[in-house]
Amino acid sequence: MLKKDDYKLSVIIAGAGSSERLCNKSVKSKQFLLLKDKPLLLYSVEKFLLLENLLEIIVITNDIDATRELIGKNKLDKNVEFKIVLGGKRRQDSVYNGFSNLNPLCDLVLIHDVGRPLFYIENVKQCIKKARETNAAILAIPTVDTLKKAKSDNDELVVDKTINREHIYSVQTPQVFSYDMLASVYNLCKNDMEQITFTDEASMVELFKKPVNLVIGDRRNIKITYPEDLCLAHAILNNELEIESERIPA
Amino acid sequence: MLKKDDYKLSVIIAGAGSSERLCNKSVKSKQFLLLKDKPLLLYSVEKFLLLENLLEIIVITNDIDATRELIGKNKLDKNVEFKIVLGGKRRQDSVYNGFSNLNPLCDLVLIHDVGRPLFYIENVKQCIKKARETNAAILAIPTVDTLKKAKSDNDELVVDKTINREHIYSVQTPQVFSYDMLASVYNLCKNDMEQITFTDEASMVELFKKPVNLVIGDRRNIKITYPEDLCLAHAILNNELEIESERIPA
Numbered sequence: 044m045l046k047k048d049d050y051k052l053s054v055i056i057a058g059a060g061s062s063e064r065l066c067n068k069s070v071k072s073k074q075f076l077l078l079k080d081k082p083l084l085l086y087s088v089e090k091f092l093l094l095e096n097l098l099e100i101i102v103i104t105n106d107i108d109a110t111r112e113l114i115g116k117n118k119l120d121k122n123v124e125f126k127i128v129l130g131g132k133r134r135q136d137s138v139y140n141g142f143s144n145l146n147p148l149c150d151l152v153l154i155h156d157v158g159r160p161l162f163y164i165e166n167v168k169q170c171i172k173k174a175r176e177t178n179a180a181i182l183a184i185p186t187v188d189t190l191k192k193a194k195s196d197n198d199e200l201v202v203d204k205t206i207n208r209e210h211i212y213s214v215q216t217p218q219v220f221s222y223d224m225l226a227s228v229y230n231l232c233k234n235d236m237e238q239i240t241f242t243d244e245a246s247m248v249e250l251f252k253k254p255v256n257l258v259i260g261d262r263r264n265i266k267i268t269y270p271e272d273l274c275l276a277h278a279i280l281n282n283e284l285e286i287e288s289e290r291i292p293a
Numbered sequence: 294m295l296k297k298d299d300y301k302l303s304v305i306i307a308g309a310g311s312s313e314r315l316c317n318k319s320v321k322s323k324q325f326l327l328l329k330d331k332p333l334l335l336y337s338v339e340k341f342l343l344l345e346n347l348l349e350i351i352v353i354t355n356d357i358d359a360t361r362e363l364i365g366k367n368k369l370d371k372n373v374e375f376k377i378v379l380g381g382k383r384r385q386d387s388v389y390n391g392f393s394n395l396n397p398l399c400d401l402v403l404i405h406d407v408g409r410p411l412f413y414i415e416n417v418k419q420c421i422k423k424a425r426e427t428n429a430a431i432l433a434i435p436t437v438d439t440l441k442k443a444k445s446d447n448d449e450l451v452v453d454k455t456i457n458r459e460h461i462y463s464v465q466t467p468q469v470f471s472y473d474m475l476a477s478v479y480n481l482c483k484n485d486m487e488q489i490t491f492t493d494e495a496s497m498v499e500l501f502k503k504p505v506n507l508v509i510g511d512r513r514n515i516k517i518t519y520p521e522d523l524c525l526a527h528a529i530l531n532n533e534l535e536i537e538s539e540r541i542p543a
Contacts (some may be wrong), residue, residue, distance in 0.1 A: 133306040187518045188463035189492040202505040213438035242439040268437045278532035
């Protein structure tokens with residue numbers, strides 16, 4: 044348990060992925076994609092800057108210069124160090140590049156996908172609190188949809204089987220780990236990293252039978268993958284602005 | 294394959310479920326819940342009335358009088374018959390009550406949850422088209438989130454295991470079946486209906502190794518289960534109205 048109140052937090056933003064499925068080839072990667080005229084990356088960065096004990100933000104990118112320019116021209120907190128790090132082949136390689144560049148003073152590591160700009164800082168604070176208690180905590184929401192495994196059959200997409208959705212959660216980011224936990228897990232699987240593909244860092248921790256806590260997130264923290272997700276994100280943001288403006292007396 | 298162009302379509306709307314998880318105990322069931330001042334039920338009904346060859350709409354309810362009043366006071370198509378049917382113990386029992394009240398002329402049966410008011414009629418038409426070819430077709434979207442099975446451990450919610458998300462789809466409604474397919478499946482499992490709980494009708498069809506086709510739906514066709522889903526639905530609707538008004542020249 045990480046009891047001391049002056050723990051140091053490092054944030055790694057995985058942002059080197061392409062925006063291919065978003066059909067926007069003019070944008071080099073998802074972090075530069077505009078949502079209400081603001082690049083996705085800035086949504087995450089601005090919210091993380093609200094966190095206490097923040098030591099550094101490491102942004103993984105496939106375009107160092109463009110990310111540096113984006114971060115540079117937006118007035119950001121001077122007390123937090125920004126590192127721009129080149130991504131790897133897969134998402135997990137990118138996050139590992141971030142991990143390799145961590146400040147040795149860091150106690151907690153928060154890992155986040157740039158494709159989720161709409162997380163709520165209160166959920167993140169709960170996740171950090173839990174990770175301080177247990178070493179590993181991730182945001183997740185219970186699955187309400189029926190899930191099915193599909194297969195191709197004579198060029199038709201058909202159901203292979205229905206998955207029992209009881210106790211199934213959709214996992215989001217941020218995910219928060221103690222530095223020690225993450226370091227020991229990377230050390231344990233360093234020889235297998237090439238062979239195994241993880242969709243999130245928690246999977247790596249689970250592989251070594253170490254407990255990962257689930258913290259209930261918010262359904263509006265959607266992952267922007269397909270063009271219609273951008274519409275959805277746009278709608279969520281507009282609604283929030285509307286609620287905000289309703290709160291301000293005329 | 295259902296080739297004839299004058300096929301008859303019956304719609305069953307499962308709407309007897311409570312709105313408990315929505316924390317709204319003043320509303321008897323989800324179908325009466327207001328989204329932008331309109332009860333959820335009317336969103337679905339109004340869109341289904343746009344479908345060709347529509348024979349009837351069967352609404353399952355836990356309050357016959359209230360549903361009758363709601364349907365009655367909104368001017369609805371006179372050429373389509375409305376039936377209001379009392380729900381059963383579980384969702385599947387409710388749908389079966391609807392099935393038992395089908396007009397014998399019907400060729401295709403569309404089953405829909407009232408908690409999904411935001412489906413797109415174009416997706417539904419594709420689903421009907423596919424069901425006419427193959428007897429069973431359902432709307433689904435590929436899962437983009439990492440999925441985990443959770444367990445309780447000393448009052449903590451922790452990850453049990455990560456589920457391989459490859460080829461996993463989140464299933465929506467509407468789901469469309471040929472009447473003959475649905476009738477034969479109900480007939481096959483009539484003795485086991487008490488024992489087995491299905492989260493959707495497609496699962497029943499799958500149980501008898503009959504193919505169910507997946508038709509890609511839209512991510513905005515969300516299921517309203519938790520209070521934040523209402524915010525999300527509100528946001529999606531507002532965004533559509535905005536897009537609509539942008540289309541109208543000033």
